Amino acid sequence: MSEEVKKSEPLFSKKNKKLITDPLNKINPVTIQVLGICSALAVTVQMDNAIVMSIAVTFVLFFGNMLISMMRNLIPGRIRIIVQLVVVASLVIVVDQVLKAFVYDVSKQLSVFVGLIITNCIIMGRLEAFALGNKPWPSILDGIGNGLGYGLVLVIVAFFKELLGSGTLTFPGIGKLTIIPEAMYTAGYMDNGLFLLPPSSLIIVAIYIWVQKFRNPELIEA
């Protein structure tokens, strides 16, 4: 470790801020690095599910990164993958148990997808690539950043799916809000049920990628 880095850095130095902001756009875990899509797309039919899922993933990333980073000098190299899996799985069990106890309805809707946070490649990816080699504070920021980047895509996809599919937006704690006015329906507008089906999430993400890469041409794949 070089002398410069050892000098106490301000908590939100430029470098640290980038840890949070970069995953939101240029290295977005979902659309650019193509990680963590597995559990992401299936929970986007309603906004509240997407928001709860994002919070859950951010929580696991936050503590997973922190714990692994704190233990990084203790973990035996040979079993490090298993150690990471155990840490992540335990955190996910905590999330699952808490959801079941306090927000039962949401846990019913998310069902097996909470468990799948364990194999969410974003989490294993960040633990392996970042937390194992960095101090706790940057690791925490990295966890938050990637969690938010994941959540951003989830919420955007859910926004379009729910709005166009059922004409409503559901927020945790507030409930279902009808967005499309009744007058539109009487004038002949119909909800597009196609948006509620699984394949439409893929197409919305594809359009998201299109817009994102159009605005950042350096990201275009050769």
Add this chain to the structure above:
Amino acid sequence: MAINRDSNVYTVVFATVMVVIVGGFLAFISMSLKPQQKANITNEKMQNILQAIGIDETNGIARDDAGKVFNDYVKRRITINYKGEILSDKSADEAIDPQDKLDAFNIDLRKEYSMYVKPIMSQYKGDDAKIDAEMAASPNIHFPVFVCENNGKKYYVVSASGKGLWDDIWGYIGLSEDAITVSGSVFDHKGETPGLGSKIAEEWFQVQFKGKTIEEGGAYAPIKVLKPGNELNSHQVDGISGATFTGVGVDEMLTRNLAVYYNFFSTNKGL
């Protein structure tokens, strides 16, 4: 560094310590949250049963309160079999014992449907007489009846379970004192298409069943789920557009289960 992180001893010690810590921590979390989780599941079931007789949030009974008032409304819990024989009959004064598998409240219809009913139905598909005989012979198929009282009127809440498009669907149906007029219904599902089939859990769908009857000219007349937009008689409700198969599932589930209850009530009038 003093410790060799790649030595076998270190690896084993590390793994052991980690397993103990993690195991203890998780067991603690699970133990401390378990009562709350169990209460959620029980309360939901009680809430569903009460909803079928019209007791819900609009009467100030949210899910968490359902457990407290359950016994004020549900006076008897009866379990019958396919032939209509009473296997268990408990009054509200007798507390629900989770170990008593025959208590009507503990009958897990969804499980019975997938473990016992579905195999019989698929094995003897098309041969109704054989299905009838097999269902009657099975000791594992039960039907709960909840005798309820609300505002001095008697209601029966019966339950049904079947298969939608993707997965299980189930519901509770409230019958008025004559046991042929539906007073309310609640449906739920495990994995119907969100926004399409999942609408069976919405109020507008369930409220349609109110006032429908299951008898015509002294014989059983099943409630049918039609494609939306038809003229409806007193045994028909509108289906959900875009969710034909879920509608077919509800239809099949109600036809099959209500037949058992219809036969039971016609021989046990004024229970």
Add this chain to the structure above:
Amino acid sequence: MEYINIFIRSAFIDNMIFTFFFGMCSYLAVSKTVKTAVGLGSAVIFVLLVTIPINYLLETFVLKEGALSWMGEEYATMDLSFLSFIMFIAVIASIVQLVEMLVEKFSPALYGALGIFLPLIAVNCAILGGALFMQQKQFANVGQATVYGLGSGFGWFIAIVLIAAIREKIKYSHVPAPLKGVGMAFILTGLMGLAFLGFLGFEL
């Protein structure tokens, strides 16, 4: 009959990729050529076929509420289901490791074909997803669970081979630059998913 229905259902209707997006990460990463797609697809079938029955037995005899009753009366009320995530993932990780070693020892040819994909699979959501769905579906016996594993793996196999075949050809098409690569793969998967919706409600 029940077995055929479970197979068709898990392979086509509840398709891992098109309906649940399980295993999308490796699905997109390894679908550039048909050859590697077949390799990874076979490995997924194989691992699902082995881990689902094992996890089923684990679930039935250890984790489920009352599952420990074979150990004696006092264990009858034990409920270890909160440990299922960690147990499933442990089983999967160790089975994958074990299979890798066995295959390497006894069938070098197969190892050459599947070997490099096996480590990738431990963190493939399709495998854990399969185990969690198996837990939810409450199969009646281990046979049904095995067929479920086989069917799910087969569905995943078809999906990745199909997309790889299309991606091989799409190189010659004029795709808008920002959509090249992942973006187009997403759209293709979405369209194929729509086609697979045609299987809905299909039952023997």
